[in-house]
Structure formats: C-alpha cells, structure tokens
Amino acid sequence: MLKNLFKKSEEQTREEESKEEQESTPEEGQSPASSQEEETPGEGVTLGGLFGRLKEGLTKTKKGITDRVDDMVKSYTKIDEDLFEELEEILITADLGVNTTMEIIDQLRDRVRENKTTDPMEVKGLLKELLTEALEEVADPNLNLETTPSVIMVVGVNGVGKTTSIGKIAHKLKGEGKKVLLAAGDTFRAGAIDQLKIWGERSGIDVISHQEGSDPAAVVYDAIQAAKSRKVDVLICDTAGRLHNKKNLMNELGKVFKIVNRECDGLSRESLLVLDATTGQNAIQQAKIFKEVTNISGLVLTKLDGTAKGGIVISVSKELKVPVKLIGVGEKLEDLQSFEPKTFVEALFD
Numbered sequence: 001m002l003k004n005l006f007k008k009s010e011e012q013t014r015e016e017e018s019k020e021e022q023e024s025t026p027e028e029g030q031s032p033a034s035s036q037e038e039e040t041p042g043e044g045v046t047l048g049g050l051f052g053r054l055k056e057g058l059t060k061t062k063k064g065i066t067d068r069v070d071d072m073v074k075s076y077t078k079i080d081e082d083l084f085e086e087l088e089e090i091l092i093t094a095d096l097g098v099n100t101t102m103e104i105i106d107q108l109r110d111r112v113r114e115n116k117t118t119d120p121m122e123v124k125g126l127l128k129e130l131l132t133e134a135l136e137e138v139a140d141p142n143l144n145l146e147t148t149p150s151v152i153m154v155v156g157v158n159g160v161g162k163t164t165s166i167g168k169i170a171h172k173l174k175g176e177g178k179k180v181l182l183a184a185g186d187t188f189r190a191g192a193i194d195q196l197k198i199w200g201e202r203s204g205i206d207v208i209s210h211q212e213g214s215d216p217a218a219v220v221y222d223a224i225q226a227a228k229s230r231k232v233d234v235l236i237c238d239t240a241g242r243l244h245n246k247k248n249l250m251n252e253l254g255k256v257f258k259i260v261n262r263e264c265d266g267l268s269r270e271s272l273l274v275l276d277a278t279t280g281q282n283a284i285q286q287a288k289i290f291k292e293v294t295n296i297s298g299l300v301l302t303k304l305d306g307t308a309k310g311g312i313v314i315s316v317s318k319e320l321k322v323p324v325k326l327i328g329v330g331e332k333l334e335d336l337q338s339f340e341p342k343t344f345v346e347a348l349f350d
C-alpha cells in the first residue's frame with residue numbers, strides 16, 4: 001500500500017515551507033501547458049506549500065460554506081430551529097447531498113444538546129468536527145501499488161482532467177524513485193497521445209503508444225507486456241474520454257478492462273475515475289455508468305477550485321461507495337493532492 005501519495009511529514013513540511021518561501025517563484029510547479037522546463041520530478045511540492053494551494057483552491061467553497069455559516073451564526077442570539085434550518089440550506093446548496101446534510105444536522109442537534117451549547121458562534125466549531133468525521137468516512141488517500149508492476153487505469157469523460165492527472169501522478173511517483181511507464185490508451189481524441197508524450201518527456205517517463213485511431217486494447221496489452229519485461233513499478237494507462245451515453249464506446253472500454261483483468265492477474269491494481277467537481281450532480285450520473293463497466297477503486301475529483309459546491313466530495317463518494325483518493329484544486333503540479341479530511345477541513349475553516 002502506498003500511503004498518502006502526496007504527503008510529507010509535518011517536520012519536513014515546516015522545514016521546507018520556510019525554504020520554499022525563500023526559493024519559490026510564481027511559475028513553479030505549473031502544468032505542461034505553462035512553465036515547466038525547470039522543474040525536477042518530485043521537487044517543489046511541500047505540505048506547507050500544498051496547504052497554501054489547497055486553501056487557495058478551496059476559496060470558492062469556503063465562500064459557499066464557511067463564510068455563509070459565519071454570516072449566518074452572527075445573525076442569531078440563540079441556537080434554535082431556524083438556525084438549524086438555515087444551516088441545512090447552506091449545506092444542501094454546497095452539494096453535500098440531502099442525506100449527508102440531514103445526518104450532519106441531526107448530529108449537530110445532539111452535540112449542541114450534549115455539550116449544552118448555547119452560543120451560536122460555537123456552531124461553526126461543531127460543524128467543523130462533524131464535517132471532518134463525515135469526510136473521514138469517505139476518504140482513502142492510499143493507493144494499492146504493492147506489486148511490480150502495479151497498474152493504474154484512469155477513466156473519465158472528455159476534459160475532466162484525466163491526462164493532466166495522469167501526468168501529475170506519474171511525475172510524483174517518479175520523484176519518489178519509482179520506475180513508471182505510461183500507456184496512451186486514448187487513441188480516440190486527436191492530440192491525446194501527444195499530450196501524454198509531453199508529460200512523459202517532461203518527467204523522463206516512457207510512453208507506450210500506437211497510432212491515433214488504433215485499438216486501445218492493443219495499446220494497453222503492449223504496455224502491460226512492456227511493464228513486465230522492463231520491471232516497471234507502476235504502469236499508468238490513459239483511456240479515451242468516453243461519453244457515458246455512447247454505448248459502443250463504453251463497450252470498448254469494457255474490452256480494455258477485459259485485457260487488463262486477463263493480463264494482470266495477481267498484480268496490484270487501481271481503477272481511478274476522474275470527475276470534474278464543477279459538473280455537480282452530472283458527475284455522479286457519469287460515475288454510475290462507469291461503475292457498471294469498470295470496477296472503480298477510487299475517485300479523483302478535479303477542478304474543486306472552480307466551484308463553490310465542494311460538498312460534492314462527500315456526496316459523490318457516499319453515493320457511489322467509492323473513496324475519494326485525490327483532489328485537484330488548480331492546474332499546477334502540486335494542485336493534485338491526496339485527499340486528507342482533516343487537512344481539507346482545516347483549509348476550509350482556516
């Protein structure tokens with residue numbers, strides 16, 4: 001089990017944070033679309049820096065949840081039913097989902113009673129505790145990468161941030177000393193193979209590819225054989241951004257997974273579904289379809305920086321019963337982070 005892919009110890013963090021303050025430039029850690037040349041795999045990523053990025057990336061959700069709760073509690077002199085109802089509306093609007101919201105509000109009522117809390121200002125602290133608990137139920141930042149090779153399949157519809165997420169994960173694993181191989185399994189979208197190759201070149205990682213329009217199952221088959229013979233630690237396979245309502249395309253994805261199931265018996269596997277957080281409930285619908293075709297082991301929720309409805313982190317995971325492993329809070333390298341409930345809530349309430 002690879003624990004907390006992008007996490008470092010707090011001591012390292014504090015040390016590096018002060019170093020980073022002295023050394024960092026605004027360009028650091030950007031994606032291939034922007035500045036990248038000077039970056040070395042694994043460098044420039046600290047939890048201190050990460051926390052800052054996370055906080056910045058969650059600004060909209062903070063406005064949608066924390067700031068609204070702040071304003072709301074200030075307008076109350078006591079904790080009453082109206083307060084609970086107003087809080088309920090805030091949480092539902094932030095996409096926490098009706099069931100989770102109800103659970104949290106019920107737990108809050110209990111805690112207020114047990115703690116004999118009377119000051120509305122204390123509600124925020126209780127909410128912070130309860131949100132952390134709810135997120136802990138759905139999080140699992142660990143990736144199962146025990147065998148050599150291990151295989152990470154990455155699926156999701158067009159434009160959700162799949163290729164960039166693959167590039168970021170690969171770059172980070174390489175920085176940790178792992179031998180990584182990429183498979184350009186998105187043979188469907190023009191430019192997808194080149195996009196992956198740019199990530200590969202950037203991090204010094206080989207990419208197995210065929211021509212555009214070729215059979216993705218054949219690419220993945222070749223990549224698995226190459227990963228085995230080259231003694232690669234982790235093979236990461238891109239797949240086409242198949243629209244979930246195009247039955248033939250989903251069938252094709254099923255074919256790719258059939259190959260993987262056959263060729264990777266006994267190997268550690270992850271199937272990560274990348275979802276765009278800004279698409280809200282639509283992301284949940286997409287995820288349900290993908291779950292029918294593939295055995296999804298984890299979710300990567302990108303573009304959280306683009307939405308005030310960050311509560312989707314909880315609702316999507318609860319609804320699908322699949323843990324959130326990674327979250328994206330921006331386009332830079334360090335913006336794809338392991339999903340750590342405590343850190344997430346701290347960033348939201350800080």
Ligand SMILES: Nc1nc2c(ncn2[C@@H]2O[C@H](COP(=O)(O)OP(=O)(O)OP(=O)(O)O)[C@@H](O)[C@H]2O)c(=O)[nH]1
Nearest residue numbers: 158159160161162163164241302303328329330331
């Ligand atoms: N703001 C923001 N942008 C992101 C994030 N993750 C990815 N992106 C951007 O989203 C865009 C789409 O990313 P791609 O990686 O090309 O998406 P994709 O899923 O591979 O797309 P297809 O290859 O068409 O399936 C790029 O411009 C990324 O930089 C994120 O967390 N926040």
